[in-house]
Amino acid sequence: MSEHVHAIHPEPDMVQLLTPEGQRVEHADYPLEISDDDIAALYRDLVLVRRIDTEAIALQRQGELGLWASLLGQEAAQIGAGRALRTQDMAFPTYREHGVAWCRDVDPLTLLGLYRGTNLGGWDPGANNFNLYTIVIGAQTLHATGYAMGVVRDGAVGTGDVDRDTAVLAFFGDGASSQGDVNESFVWAAAGNLPVVFFCQNNQWAISEPVERQSRVPLYQRSSGFGFPGVRVDGNDVLACLAVTRKALDDARSAQGPTFIEAYTYRMNPHTTNDDPRRYRLGSEAETWKLKDPIERVRAYLTREARIEPSFFADVDAEAKKLAEHVRAGCRELADPTAESLFDSVYVTMPDELREQRDEFAAFVSEVGA
Amino acid sequence: MSEHVHAIHPEPDMVQLLTPEGQRVEHADYPLEISDDDIAALYRDLVLVRRIDTEAIALQRQGELGLWASLLGQEAAQIGAGRALRTQDMAFPTYREHGVAWCRDVDPLTLLGLYRGTNLGGWDPGANNFNLYTIVIGAQTLHATGYAMGVVRDGAVGTGDVDRDTAVLAFFGDGASSQGDVNESFVWAAAGNLPVVFFCQNNQWAISEPVERQSRVPLYQRSSGFGFPGVRVDGNDVLACLAVTRKALDDARSAQGPTFIEAYTYRMNPHTTNDDPRRYRLGSEAETWKLKDPIERVRAYLTREARIEPSFFADVDAEAKKLAEHVRAGCRELADPTAESLFDSVYVTMPDELREQRDEFAAFVSEVGA
Amino acid sequence: MTESKTMAKALNDGLRKAMEADPKVVIMGEDVGKLGGVFRITDGLQKDFGEDRVIDTPLAESGIIGTAVGLAIRGYRPVCEIQFDGFVFPGFDQIVSQVAKFHNRSAGLVKMPITIRIPSGGGIGAVEHHSESVETYFAHTAGLKVVACSNASDAYWMIQEAIADDDPVIFIEPKRLYHAAKSEIADAPTPMYQARVVRPGTHVTVAGYGPTMTTLAESAKAAADDGIELELIDLRTVSPLDIPTVVESVRRTGRLIVVHEAPHSFGVGAEIAARVTEQAFYSLEAPVLRVTGYDTPYPPSRLEHEWLPNLDRVLDAVDKIMEY
Amino acid sequence: MTESKTMAKALNDGLRKAMEADPKVVIMGEDVGKLGGVFRITDGLQKDFGEDRVIDTPLAESGIIGTAVGLAIRGYRPVCEIQFDGFVFPGFDQIVSQVAKFHNRSAGLVKMPITIRIPSGGGIGAVEHHSESVETYFAHTAGLKVVACSNASDAYWMIQEAIADDDPVIFIEPKRLYHAAKSEIADAPTPMYQARVVRPGTHVTVAGYGPTMTTLAESAKAAADDGIELELIDLRTVSPLDIPTVVESVRRTGRLIVVHEAPHSFGVGAEIAARVTEQAFYSLEAPVLRVTGYDTPYPPSRLEHEWLPNLDRVLDAVDKIMEY
Ligand SMILES: Cc1ncc(C[n+]2csc(CCOP(=O)(O)OP(=O)(O)O)c2C)c(N)n1
Ligand SMILES: Cc1ncc(C[n+]2csc(CCOP(=O)(O)OP(=O)(O)O)c2C)c(N)n1
Ligand SMILES: [Mg+2]
Ligand SMILES: [Mg+2]
Numbered sequence A, B: 001m002s003e004h005v006h007a008i009h010p011e012p013d014m015v016q017l018l019t020p021e022g023q024r025v026e027h028a029d030y031p032l033e034i035s036d037d038d039i040a041a042l043y044r045d046l047v048l049v050r051r052i053d054t055e056a057i058a059l060q061r062q063g064e065l066g067l068w069a070s071l072l073g074q075e076a077a078q079i080g081a082g083r084a085l086r087t088q089d090m091a092f093p094t095y096r097e098h099g100v101a102w103c104r105d106v107d108p109l110t111l112l113g114l115y116r117g118t119n120l121g122g123w124d125p126g127a128n129n130f131n132l133y134t135i136v137i138g139a140q141t142l143h144a145t146g147y148a149m150g151v152v153r154d155g156a157v158g159t160g161d162v163d164r165d166t167a168v169l170a171f172f173g174d175g176a177s178s179q180g181d182v183n184e185s186f187v188w189a190a191a192g193n194l195p196v197v198f199f200c201q202n203n204q205w206a207i208s209e210p211v212e213r214q215s216r217v218p219l220y221q222r223s224s225g226f227g228f229p230g231v232r233v234d235g236n237d238v239l240a241c242l243a244v245t246r247k248a249l250d251d252a253r254s255a256q257g258p259t260f261i262e263a264y265t266y267r268m269n270p271h272t273t274n275d276d277p278r279r280y281r282l283g284s285e286a287e288t289w290k291l292k293d294p295i296e297r298v299r300a301y302l303t304r305e306a307r308i309e310p311s312f313f314a315d316v317d318a319e320a321k322k323l324a325e326h327v328r329a330g331c332r333e334l335a336d337p338t339a340e341s342l343f344d345s346v347y348v349t350m351p352d353e354l355r356e357q358r359d360e361f362a363a364f365v366s367e368v369g370a
Numbered sequence C, D: 001m002t003e004s005k006t007m008a009k010a011l012n013d014g015l016r017k018a019m020e021a022d023p024k025v026v027i028m029g030e031d032v033g034k035l036g037g038v039f040r041i042t043d044g045l046q047k048d049f050g051e052d053r054v055i056d057t058p059l060a061e062s063g064i065i066g067t068a069v070g071l072a073i074r075g076y077r078p079v080c081e082i083q084f085d086g087f088v089f090p091g092f093d094q095i096v097s098q099v100a101k102f103h104n105r106s107a108g109l110v111k112m113p114i115t116i117r118i119p120s121g122g123g124i125g126a127v128e129h130h131s132e133s134v135e136t137y138f139a140h141t142a143g144l145k146v147v148a149c150s151n152a153s154d155a156y157w158m159i160q161e162a163i164a165d166d167d168p169v170i171f172i173e174p175k176r177l178y179h180a181a182k183s184e185i186a187d188a189p190t191p192m193y194q195a196r197v198v199r200p201g202t203h204v205t206v207a208g209y210g211p212t213m214t215t216l217a218e219s220a221k222a223a224a225d226d227g228i229e230l231e232l233i234d235l236r237t238v239s240p241l242d243i244p245t246v247v248e249s250v251r252r253t254g255r256l257i258v259v260h261e262a263p264h265s266f267g268v269g270a271e272i273a274a275r276v277t278e279q280a281f282y283s284l285e286a287p288v289l290r291v292t293g294y295d296t297p298y299p300p301s302r303l304e305h306e307w308l309p310n311l312d313r314v315l316d317a318v319d320k321i322m323e324y
Helices: A036-061 A075-084 A098-103 A108-116 A139-153 A180-191 A219-226 A238-253 A283-290 A294-305 A312-333 A352-369 B036-061 B075-084 B098-103 B108-116 B139-153 B180-191 B219-226 B238-253 B283-290 B294-305 B312-333 B352-369 C007-021 C045-049 C061-073 C089-099 C135-139 C152-164 C212-225 C243-253 C268-279 C301-307 C311-322 D007-021 D045-049 D061-073 D089-099 D135-139 D152-164 D212-225 D243-253 D268-279 D301-307 D311-322
Strands: A090-092 A168-173 A196-202 A230-234 A259-264 B090-092 B168-173 B196-202 B230-234 B259-264 C025-029 C054-056 C077-081 C115-120 C145-148 C169-174 C196-199 C204-208 C230-234 C237-239 C256-263 C289-293 D025-029 D054-056 D077-081 D115-120 D145-148 D169-174 D196-199 D204-208 D230-234 D237-239 D256-263 D289-293
Touching: A036 A075, A036 A098, A036 A108, A036 A238, A036 A294, A036 A312, A075 A098, A075 A168, A075 A196, A075 A238, A075 A259, A075 A294, A090 A139, A098 A108, A108 A312, A139 A168, A139 A180, A139 A196, A139 C061, A139 C089, A168 A238, A180 A196, A180 A219, A180 B180, A180 C061, A180 C089, A196 A219, A196 A238, A219 A230, A219 A259, A219 B219, A230 A238, A238 A259, A352 D301, A352 D311, B036 B075, B036 B098, B036 B108, B036 B238, B036 B294, B036 B312, B075 B098, B075 B168, B075 B196, B075 B238, B075 B259, B075 B294, B090 B139, B098 B108, B108 B312, B139 B168, B139 B180, B139 B196, B139 D061, B139 D089, B168 B238, B180 B196, B180 B219, B180 D061, B180 D089, B196 B219, B196 B238, B219 B230, B219 B259, B230 B238, B238 B259, B352 C301, B352 C311, C007 C025, C007 C045, C007 C152, C007 C169, C025 C061, C045 C054, C061 C077, C061 C089, C089 D089, C115 C152, C135 C145, C135 C169, C135 C237, C135 C256, C135 C268, C152 C169, C196 C212, C196 C243, C204 C212, C204 C243, C204 C311, C212 C230, C212 C256, C212 C311, C230 C243, C243 C256, C243 C268, C256 C268, C256 C311, C268 C289, C268 D268, C289 C311, D007 D025, D007 D045, D007 D152, D007 D169, D025 D061, D045 D054, D061 D077, D061 D089, D089 D135, D115 D152, D135 D145, D135 D169, D135 D237, D135 D256, D135 D268, D152 D169, D196 D212, D196 D243, D204 D212, D204 D243, D204 D311, D212 D230, D212 D256, D212 D311, D230 D243, D243 D256, D243 D268, D256 D268, D256 D311, D268 D289, D289 D311
Parallel strands: A090 A168, A168 A196, A196 A259, A230 A259, B090 B168, B168 B196, B196 B259, B230 B259, C025 C054, C025 C077, C077 C115, C115 C169, C145 C169, C204 C230, C204 C256, C256 C289, D025 D054, D025 D077, D077 D115, D115 D169, D145 D169, D204 D230, D204 D256, D256 D289
Antiparallel strands: C145 C237, C196 C230, D145 D237, D196 D230
């Protein structure tokens, strides 16, 4: 590179509060006071969402789901971010944020419809302040930004009322960082000083493309070009993800504007159940990342440092087993869409010509089905 | 803004080599050895392109052009950048780079067709290595980037052969910096370390919107987020624009990758001849910028410091007058499009159905015209 | 009938009414604030409703539409201005994959009451991308409604109906009529999504919308001088189409010409031809004819009036269809 | 006839041939390199032709198309892969306003020999945006050509012809047929931009393209069992349309059904209906009928086979048209 590098920075440390070995470490900018009980609760979250994921993959293999996008390896990023949200905050996921859904109290079965092909999502984003999954890469970052514009117009930032001030959390991937929409959302967020936090899970891969295809500098630096802060956090460290996201959301709620968070993590599984990563990456890469497993380090910490019930780990495992059964049984019971449902929500007010098509189709389906 | 500003920089100086008062100043990073004759040549360029502009505005008032986008105030940015190009380099203009066209030896009459409505551009980008004007904001930055990919594939960077190594210069405005396309071109340029220089004329306005609507930090900082250098140059200082662009193009040609240049300048005229800036900005703003006029400072320098022919200024004025006549007379002579021309270049191989439409239309036009 | 207004003023008044009626209505776009838009359609609105409700956005159409989606999720009712027809395309993905599909994706739980205003069509002597007719792209997209006003009264009422509609509406404004002759504003609207017979006739039905309606009115006068009575239909809505009104007319006239500025092939005329032929097969004395833009990019302005559907081209088609 | 191949392999071989024939051909898209594309259509090409000619791009469709335009200006012949139909829209602006218009803008001085490959259509059990039929948007855009292959042999030849074409070509690949039954590769191509009668018949002409052709073949067999002989036309090219071939057939059969997966309204079927009716008005015994996708977003996969034009729906239309 040339010498007139006015605008390239030294790489700061990645924020880490819990080492892969399970040691608590401090970070001056991100002090985190958290009880062992709360850490245990995070452990439970991590284990349960991994279990949901495992179960969904199995269901896909059995033909019960058409597809699944696994979160394996990204549990800490999602639980850390998700647990930083307050009730009134709004989350905008991609198609992989099953862990965030969990934190928002969305029943995992709700997520399965679109992967099973019984609906296209079909949940109410307002019910748990968790937007519908968005498949077009990056599109949801603009939705999040627009939602944040609404929050500002509702007078729900910077009032000091903790139950009122609202932040928006937009999820996207390393690959998505190249999309025009994502960069436009940075433009809007910065120009409007909007209460939106951009949470990028850099899982190192966009299907088969390594992150180097998207950027030659660490992604957290992107936001500096737009005039708002960026920070890289250990995406496999649930405490660091919690602390960093909490801080960013606090800033957003208190009218201090947007933050970009790069959660440095790894997609342990294929991109989706359709993908074959042996074609493009070495298995040894995943082996290395396994040493940084987001759950193991919390378990190590709890085992060594915390006073928890002796039955704790067994209880969580039992709960996971029950959850798996819920997912398994519930998935098989998800109803197929009705013929009418394909037409009924295209418009709020259905045009006559579409009603005719609906009736024709419904008659056809009931005839063929009969 | 919050305190974890890992990625915001102090504002560096704007590169300036000639003050508004016409004083030569030095800049450590951008030494410029230039003879007084060469400065005089730049003066001539500045005056002549301003004259083309003045003439085009007059032609628009007389109804000879449908529209004109004036470069008034931006002559130094365009001449500085344009004169930094080598023959083999390729320039991608917006709709306002009449000064760059001049540097590329494009006859000003060539530019008038699209503003007169006799064609849509219609020149050969390869003839003078000056792309067609692009009206969709930002689209051309991707074209420039793709062209640079071709340059690399042709082995025309980093060979050390000054007649072979090729750079690409992409022009755009402050408003354009918000477009997805422009940011995607930064992604591509950085990831591919491409020989492209992004030259942003920040003329403070995108029609009625001040640059603050697009960015809360200086625009030259944008590229840092993508991992390549950005520099702000006094866009009313032709010497600084020349030096900074020359350096960036040299870097590009020698395989050192992209640079972002923000030429800090001012749109002295309405956005186009259709616009009424009294609705959105104070006249006093232009008055202030008038003191930084790009031509006056060169004239002051030449008058005070250089040994030039006594007749020089008069000669340039005479040449400008002749040029104006050429523009005036030539514009009126620009032929209206033929009926066939609307159809003949839609495809290289015209489909039969389009040929039928063409023949029908041609018959209709000749009938109506008769 | 009350006062007489230009279409530009009627739209401005209609927008003002809509903003007064519902505090959730926000206007957003490039230069819509202080400038009042390049066509002054939003003139004065920012002054009166503030910068939070009339928003000068950064220069990016995908951002304009995408943030409107987010505002809609938050309960707002955004009205987006696209500066010129040809600049809707950077926002196309957000329109087609988000605005159009969101309500359906949510099984009806989230509404997208977004109005996208597009100053459309040619005839104003402009440069490339400033004179296009983009309605067909949106009409072919399930989940969107597409309407076009052709006069001040419709403009005034339809913009309010579009904004009040809980579905997303692409609102086509024939820009060359913005400041054409004033007309009176009706006391009450014709319900949107209905076509209107604007001139009764017996020989040939001619259906158009938006910018072509003034041309059709002239054509009908000229044809009448030759003893041919055109029945003119202002479609008003492109999606859904009001085919019953057209079919009813065609059953009487036996002949139909459809007129639009958008390119000929795969245009609105094709759909109307196909549907009317299906529904009135035995009533048609002649195939449906189309007078449209040609299958070329919009031409340099010096030839635009010849290229556009104009009086001569419409009358040619009338002659042709009468020969069947 | 020579070897037998899947369509996926035929495309892969065709791309290889094109790259061998012209060093200016470059392939670009998401995951087209090491992975060989999510459908493996570019399998092995990066290995053999290098990373400079088979380019894994950043994840942005506007960037893919926009840089292809720049490469074309520099004299290259880019072949862009759009990963799935529904993801072409972020690149729509560059396609419609640049790729389609550049040659015309330059008065014919700059060619845009860009091929945009779009794995298209439904029936693969996928999630939203992965099963759409987007051809109509491009067919309505002057300056583009749109073709669709329906079998391995056409795939092999047409991809080479598209790449060799100096005009931009939208190349529709019916993704659910990629790995369907193998078929033989003809020794020489049927010239592109010509439709082909793939089964002669006397009662009803049925025209389709791309993914629907296998459905039509089954339908013809089933109809023949009932004594109705369908004449099947594989249109192969959507823009320009080969209307003469259809009209010639319709003059014999008097009846036409058009089939496509894209939504019904303002679709390809409408244009064919309009044009054929105009040109063969007195030959038609019945209006042109259409069997198409409905005017809804593509449905959840559990109902996609019912929603798509299928054997039953085609036979229903045959019954209906025979009743006229
Ligand atoms: C606009 C668009 N283009 C292409 C795709 C196909 N696609 C789905 S996921 C994906 C990679 C996404 O990578 P990243 O953003 O890193 O997210 P990750 O899947 O790794 O979580 C691609 C290319 C898409 N969904 N949307
Ligand atoms: C995609 C697109 N949207 C909108 C426009 C309308 N428009 C033309 S120029 C302009 C402002 C451009 O501002 P800037 O990029 O600063 O360039 P300047 O005109 O100041 O040179 C706008 C909005 C356009 N040409 N293209
Ligand atoms: Mg990723
Ligand atoms: Mg500007």
